[in-house]
Amino acid sequence: MNRLGKRHKKNTFFRIGCQCVCLAFVVLFTGIFLGIYLQGKNAFWQYRIHLTLPNVSALETLHTLPSPQKRVFIKSLLGIKNQDVYSPFPDQFYLDLIPDQDLFYIGLQIRKKKLTSLALPVSKVARQVLYHQMPTSKSFQQFMHQLIEDKIISRYWNWRFLFGNDSHDARYAGLWGAIVGTVFTLVVTCIGVIPLGVGAAIYLEELAPQNRWYNFFDVNINNLASVPSVIFGIVGLAVFINFFSLPRSSALVAGLTLCIMTLPQIIVASREAFRGVPKMIREGALGIGASPVQITFHHVLPAALPALTTGILLGIVRAIGESAPLLMLGLVVFVIEAPQSFSDPTTVLPMQIYNWARQPEYGFIERAAAAILVLLLILFLLSAMAIWLREKSRTKHGKF
Amino acid sequence: MGKLFLIFFGAFFSCLLAGGKSLGYGSPLPQGCFPRHIGFWAFQNFALIFVIVYVVDFPQTPSLFYIFIAGVWGLYSLMRTYGSFDGRLVFEKNLTMLLRFGAFFAVGMTLFIGLYLFVKSASFFSMVGLTPLYTSAQWHPFTGMMDTVGDFGALSLFWGTCYIMLLSLVIGGPSALIIAIYLTFYVSQKRRKYLSAILEIAAGIPSIVYGFLALIFVSPTVQDIGYILGLAVSAENALGIALTISLMICPYIAAMITEVLMALPRTLKEGAVALGSTDYETIMKVILPAAFPGIFSALLLGISRAIGETMIVVMAAGMVANFTLNPLQSLTTVTVQIVNLLTGDQDFTKPATASAFALGFSLFCMTYFFNYMSLKVVNHYKNKFNLR
Numbered sequence: 001m002n003r004l005g006k007r008h009k010k011n012t013f014f015r016i017g018c019q020c021v022c023l024a025f026v027v028l029f030t031g032i033f034l035g036i037y038l039q040g041k042n043a044f045w046q047y048r049i050h051l052t053l054p055n056v057s058a059l060e061t062l063h064t065l066p067s068p069q070k071r072v073f074i075k076s077l078l079g080i081k082n083q084d085v086y087s088p089f090p091d092q093f094y095l096d097l098i099p100d101q102d103l104f105y106i107g108l109q110i111r112k113k114k115l116t117s118l119a120l121p122v123s124k125v126a127r128q129v130l131y132h133q134m135p136t137s138k139s140f141q142q143f144m145h146q147l148i149e150d151k152i153i154s155r156y157w158n159w160r161f162l163f164g165n166d167s168h169d170a171r172y173a174g175l176w177g178a179i180v181g182t183v184f185t186l187v188v189t190c191i192g193v194i195p196l197g198v199g200a201a202i203y204l205e206e207l208a209p210q211n212r213w214y215n216f217f218d219v220n221i222n223n224l225a226s227v228p229s230v231i232f233g234i235v236g237l238a239v240f241i242n243f244f245s246l247p248r249s250s251a252l253v254a255g256l257t258l259c260i261m262t263l264p265q266i267i268v269a270s271r272e273a274f275r276g277v278p279k280m281i282r283e284g285a286l287g288i289g290a291s292p293v294q295i296t297f298h299h300v301l302p303a304a305l306p307a308l309t310t311g312i313l314l315g316i317v318r319a320i321g322e323s324a325p326l327l328m329l330g331l332v333v334f335v336i337e338a339p340q341s342f343s344d345p346t347t348v349l350p351m352q353i354y355n356w357a358r359q360p361e362y363g364f365i366e367r368a369a370a371a372i373l374v375l376l377l378i379l380f381l382l383s384a385m386a387i388w389l390r391e392k393s394r395t396k397h398g399k400f
Numbered sequence: 401m402g403k404l405f406l407i408f409f410g411a412f413f414s415c416l417l418a419g420g421k422s423l424g425y426g427s428p429l430p431q432g433c434f435p436r437h438i439g440f441w442a443f444q445n446f447a448l449i450f451v452i453v454y455v456v457d458f459p460q461t462p463s464l465f466y467i468f469i470a471g472v473w474g475l476y477s478l479m480r481t482y483g484s485f486d487g488r489l490v491f492e493k494n495l496t497m498l499l500r501f502g503a504f505f506a507v508g509m510t511l512f513i514g515l516y517l518f519v520k521s522a523s524f525f526s527m528v529g530l531t532p533l534y535t536s537a538q539w540h541p542f543t544g545m546m547d548t549v550g551d552f553g554a555l556s557l558f559w560g561t562c563y564i565m566l567l568s569l570v571i572g573g574p575s576a577l578i579i580a581i582y583l584t585f586y587v588s589q590k591r592r593k594y595l596s597a598i599l600e601i602a603a604g605i606p607s608i609v610y611g612f613l614a615l616i617f618v619s620p621t622v623q624d625i626g627y628i629l630g631l632a633v634s635a636e637n638a639l640g641i642a643l644t645i646s647l648m649i650c651p652y653i654a655a656m657i658t659e660v661l662m663a664l665p666r667t668l669k670e671g672a673v674a675l676g677s678t679d680y681e682t683i684m685k686v687i688l689p690a691a692f693p694g695i696f697s698a699l700l701l702g703i704s705r706a707i708g709e710t711m712i713v714v715m716a717a718g719m720v721a722n723f724t725l726n727p728l729q730s731l732t733t734v735t736v737q738i739v740n741l742l743t744g745d746q747d748f749t750k751p752a753t754a755s756a757f758a759l760g761f762s763l764f765c766m767t768y769f770f771n772y773m774s775l776k777v778v779n780h781y782k783n784k785f786n787l788r
Binding site for chain 2: 195376
């Protein structure tokens with residue numbers, strides 16, 4: 001009896017241990033995403049100051065003014081009406097709110113777009129105060145809150161982060177170039193990899209004679225599927241850029257390299273999909289006199305289509321998130337405008353994250369975290385779709 | 401060259417489509433939409449080629465020559481569609497050829513990559529000699545201590561790679577196994593579906609995310625904890641990297657092991673339970689020994705992923721080649737150095753650039769070995785249990 005109790009105690013301990021490890025895993029992953037979310041959420045919202053703009057010449061002489069006069073000028077820019085409330089705050093606060101480089105930016109905007117009013121992102125100092133990231137004097141906080149109360153500063157959904165181009169100033173940096181670059185790269189990859197990969201899988205699974213060569217193919221493709229991605233970067237660099245002299249850091253080179261990288265994966269996944277089709281479908285078609293090509297294209301391919309789509313989607317998911325080979329193809333460049341063609345300098349989402357994560361300046365880390373959120377959202381949607389499709393196809397084939 | 405290419409492919413596809421006319425293979429429209437006699441598709445393809453050649457080439461040259469060739473091809477395919485010609489056979493033959501090309505392309509790629517890296521690293525070895533890369537620990541690729549060529553002793557790089565890989569496997573492997581066991585044996589069918597979907601999505605998270613984590617969160621945390629304990633911890637410590645890599649490979653390995661455990665015959669578990677063993681005993685004494693080869697191969701694949709991991713180490717590891725057992729010190733890996741040697745402007749005749757190819761070749765061989773081993777083990781296992 002005692003021994004039996006011991007055995008069951010062991011069993012219980014093991015089960016609880018397993019549960020603990022799993023729980024720890026789930027908690028860890030949730031914590032990670034929560035952490036990234038907390039880091040990145042501030043990039044999606046932005047505090048902006050409303051300015052009413054004078055003519056350009058007044059702005060250009062502003063640098064030379066002494067700070068009391070500058071304060072008066074900035075006050076007029078802000079459109080402050082109740083002068084008495086603002087009078088106790090020192091000059092320095094106004095200069096922190098709109099530093100000199102921002103005045104330069106305002107000048108540029110007026111000249112370019114002939115604006116009369118502008119919503120400017122708050123300066124780094126003001127931002128740190130608003131997000132409670134920096135201990136400051138009470139009076140500066142009061143100053144900021146007064147501005148918010150007067151609706152001179154208000155919070156906006158930051159469309160510029162998603163649809164603006166990259167910038168050296170974190171407040172203006174946006175993802176659009178990277179998103180367009182990712183799409184361009186993916187187009188090249190898909191055009192290359194889908195026909196080639198699915199074709200190879202069809203050949204290997206349905207049409208190839210089963211001989212020595214078949215085994216050789218089998219082993220090689222399986223091995224190629226787990227070669228580290230850096231290797232593909234080396235080969236892409238040496239072959240596409242150095243030998244074929246395609247434009248460096250372009251979507252074309254990146255797409256071709258990713259195409260080589262995902263090809264074996266797509267082949268393996270597509271073969272799995274074809275293997276999942278019940279044998280009786282093939283035999284039935286053969287029985288009524290279909291040729292191998294007819295069996296494949298009229299019967300097996302439609303039956304395997306959901307699982308095939310799953311495999312292709314998962315391959316694309318990997319291609320979207322892949323960054324190591326692109327590092328060597330020069331996609332880490334700073335891109336001012338979204339690429340117009342396949343040979344323009346391009347950056348992709350992971351490379352943009354890499355770029356921003358390494359920037360020492362304030363505000364870029366949270367941009368990187370927010371970009372990760374965007375990337376993960378895209379990947380999550382794609383892979384959820386893929387998994388849903390597969391589950392659907394599984395239940396469908398369960399009926400056979 | 402480009403024009404000839406175009407003509408060739410245009411003609412090839414025209415033949416393909418014309419050949420398929422008898423069964424409507426080449427048609428994007430349903431059968432019976434158009435009268436299919438007199439080689440309708442062949443004629444259409446002739447027109448198509450003509451348009452392509454005209455649009456692409458006409459602005460540069462008169463291109464009558466190319467139009468003539470395309471026309472001849474089109475007429476040829478038109479002629480072939482008359483009489484007793486069986487389009488389906490030709491179509492199927494051509495299609496099979498095209499598909500075979502895809503398969504050969506993929507396999508050719510492996511061979512090409514291997515050969516290319518081999519040739520490039522052979523040129524490196526002829527510059528520097530075979531031995532220093534694998535015997536010396538002096539790594540100064542750009543400025544050599546002994547002479548101007550540079551010191552290429554990659555032993556410390558291989559050490560860094562292996563050490564980080566071992567650390568992450570020690571942390572990630574057992575937890576992956578436990579997660580897989582829990583998923584397979586202790587979770588209800590409905591929950592398992594969701595949990596394994598989560599696992600799969602976690603396995604698909606790109607490494608740049610983990611690199612960001614290592615850079616922003618894990619390495620600084622390890623450093624802080626070390627500071628509290630009074631230890632000297634480098635900012636680019638190996639432990640933080642290993643933790644992050646283990647976090648990355650854990651769902652990857654766990655998903656594979658789950659698949660292995662699910663594929664085991666039910667009779668094994670049922671037999672053990674019928675003999676009166678508890679769940680723990682069933683798992684430890686029956687299931688795990690039976691699934692050992694599969695688990696082993698999953699671990700090998702995890703190893704090869706940890707070895708090839710680039711973004712985490714590029715973002716969080718150091719550049720200085722240390723030769724140390726202390727996980728709190730900074731280590732560098734093969735992948736970091738490859739990226740370091742090949743980013744920016746590179747001169748392909750320099751030994752520093754060529755050494756990246758030698759390192760890449762070594763990495764390729766290592767992962768190839770692990771993958772091959774894992775495949776062997778799996779095949780052995782499949783034969784043993786008569787699994788498909």
